[in-house]
Amino acid sequence: xxxxxxxxxxxxxxxxxxxxxxxxxxxxxxxxxxxxxxxxxxxxxxxxxxxxxxxxxxxxxxxxxxxxxxxxxxxxxxxxxxxxxxxxxxxxxxxxxxxxxxxxxxxxxxxxxxxxxxxxx
Numbered sequence: 011x012x013x014x015x016x017x018x019x020x021x022x023x024x025x026x027x028x029x030x031x032x033x034x035x036x037x038x039x040x041x042x043x044x045x046x047x048x049x050x051x052x053x054x055x056x057x058x059x060x061x062x063x064x065x066x067x068x069x070x071x072x073x074x075x076x077x078x079x080x081x082x083x084x085x086x087x088x089x090x091x092x093x094x095x096x097x098x099x100x101x102x103x104x105x106x107x108x109x110x111x112x113x114x115x116x117x118x119x120x121x122x123x124x125x126x127x128x129x130x131x
Contacts, residue, residue, distance in 0.1 A: 014089060019096040024129045031091040033123040037083060039075045041116045047079040061116075074113040080120055081108065087122040 015031055017023060041061070048059050053076055056063045064073045085102065094100065114120055 015092045017092065017094045020094060023094070023126075026126050027129050029126045031124040031126065034087045034090040034121045036119040036121050037087060038117065038119050039079065039083075039114055041073060044073060044075050044079065044116055047076055047082070051076070051078070053078075070113055070115055073116045075116065075118070077110045080110065080114055081105070083120065084122055088124070091122065091124055092126075 015026070015029065017026060044058055048054050057068055057070075058073055058076055061073055065071060068074070084105075
């Protein structure tokens with residue numbers, strides 16, 4: 011894991027346009043976390059929470075993490091890649107063009123890769 015890019019302030023962000031931030035360390039997603047996410051969101055689909063049925067009926071042979079669970083890890087992982095100093099708050103305005111390329115099985119690992127593709131006011 012690399013040291014996060016330190017940006018001194020919001021006004022300096024345009025100076026880093028196009029900068030590749032690299033990738034975070036790997037983060038394991040276990041069944042306990044999947045179950046907690048299911049409880050918090052009400053998404054109790056069997057493919058996420060029913061281990062026995064998933065072993066028998068799922069093409070993955072096990073339960074899989076919710077797509078939104080993997081997305082929800084981004085704010086926790088992003089500080090490994092970038093820190094904007096002298097800033098009172100950061101607001102997430104959404105994610106554009108996001109694709110979930112493959113399911114994450116229970117016990118699987120994910121990591122966040124990012125780059126600064128554009129800076130706008």
